[in-house]
Amino acid sequence: MSDVLRVIDFGRVTPLRSQTLWHAVAYGVSAGQPATLSFARPSGPYVCLGYLRDSAEVDQEYCSSHGLPVYRRMVGGGPVYLDDGQLFFQICVPAGSVSPSRKDALRALLEPAVAAFQAAGIAASLDDDGEICLGDRKICGHGAGQIEDAVVVCGNLIEAFDHERATRVLALPDLVQRAETLRLMRRYVAATPAEPAAFRTALTAAYASGLALRAVPGELSQTELAAVAELDGRFTAAEWLAGPDRAGQSGRQGRQVKVRAGIWTFAAETGSGARVVASVVKGRLDRVVLTAPGMNGQAQVAERALAGVPVSAAAGVLSRFGGPGRELAAALAGAEGRL
Numbered sequence: 001m002s003d004v005l006r007v008i009d010f011g012r013v014t015p016l017r018s019q020t021l022w023h024a025v026a027y028g029v030s031a032g033q034p035a036t037l038s039f040a041r042p043s044g045p046y047v048c049l050g051y052l053r054d055s056a057e058v059d060q061e062y063c064s065s066h067g068l069p070v071y072r073r074m075v076g077g078g079p080v081y082l083d084d085g086q087l088f089f090q091i092c093v094p095a096g097s098v099s100p101s102r103k104d105a106l107r108a109l110l111e112p113a114v115a116a117f118q119a120a121g122i123a124a125s126l127d128d129d130g131e132i133c134l135g136d137r138k139i140c141g142h143g144a145g146q147i148e149d150a151v152v153v154c155g156n157l158i159e160a161f162d163h164e165r166a167t168r169v170l171a172l173p174d175l176v177q178r179a180e181t182l183r184l185m186r187r188y189v190a191a192t193p194a195e196p197a198a199f200r201t202a203l204t205a206a207y208a209s210g211l212a213l214r215a216v217p218g219e220l221s222q223t224e225l226a227a228v229a230e231l232d233g234r235f236t237a238a239e240w241l242a243g244p245d246r247a248g249q250s251g252r253q254g255r256q257v258k259v260r261a262g263i264w265t266f267a268a269e270t271g272s273g274a275r276v277v278a279s280v281v282k283g284r285l286d287r288v289v290l291t292a293p294g295m296n297g298q299a300q301v302a303e304r305a306l307a308g309v310p311v312s313a314a315a316g317v318l319s320r321f322g323g324p325g326r327e328l329a330a331a332l333a334g335a336e337g338r339l
Helices: 014-031 059-064 104-119 161-170 175-188 196-210 222-235 239-242 299-306 311-333
Strands: 004-013 036-044 046-049 070-072 080-082 086-094 131-136 137-140 145-146 150-158 215-217 255-260 263-269 275-281 284-292
Touching: 004 014, 014 036, 014 046, 014 070, 014 145, 014 150, 014 222, 014 239, 036 196, 070 145, 070 239, 080 145, 080 161, 086 104, 086 196, 104 131, 104 137, 104 145, 104 150, 104 196, 131 255, 137 150, 137 175, 145 299, 145 311, 175 255, 175 275, 196 215, 263 311, 275 311, 284 311, 299 311
Parallel strands: 004 036, 004 215, 046 070
Antiparallel strands: 036 086, 046 080, 086 150, 131 137, 145 150, 255 263, 263 275, 275 284
8 A cells, every 4th residue: 555645625516526626636546556546526406326325214305396306425324414515525445455344444544534623723522423512412424335346435524504404305294203313313414613624634634643654635536537537427326326226125014214323213004004203312212103093091101110121022012902913013013123
């Protein structure tokens, strides 16, 4: 591995290029370019979806009517809303230079980002779930994956965050779940007041130190530039946006939305038309809303009984409410182990 950390600041770029540029860097690093730290700020808002996720998770009609492009990236994770209030960074290294353990590699590639936040005056920490937080709030969204022989971790400095739009771009037909998702997002996802130039400088120094490399300004190679052009076409093709075949996943019941690690919402409907919407915080039911005519007015009693209960114990609580309760328990069980 080279002793150089190539640093490329792409500046303000189109939403499409804010994705295709770092993918091209990954192909370049895989082919022998040095480890690379890159920065980019999208010139406008858009939505980005993880490689294996269903495009139906995005409200395509809303995005189209509001001029929001939707792209599919090559690494995992759910749909996210991105705009020019976020400065994105990507650290890309040869796969052989990091631990084969995904958890260990991710932690090693996120720790310099934590140091940079701290150097920029933000008391950030890397929590037990591997997320960069300020207290109990996520302040840096990240995604990670391997593209050919390169490992890449993407993150962001969130200078401003539109919680309402970040929720609205999601396909959430249940208005109760939408409201709960927005409530949790406002509570657990926060912007930070770091100055972007100072953060870029601190991040460059932190990654150079953490990887024991010498940071030098760089640019894309001709091969990488050609890859950008190819990726521009690929990422705007309908077939790519549709995503890979998800055969075998259609049996999943309910709609689950992750807000941050350990915090999510879930909504599902039973065969008889009863419905459950739940907000979960660190394994426990934070709020539950039940619509179940068959419970003869006991739905609110059940909701209160479920508050604070571990998700795994919800079935036992609901079983006390007879057949309708057991039916709701089966619907809620669809959420366990999904995220």
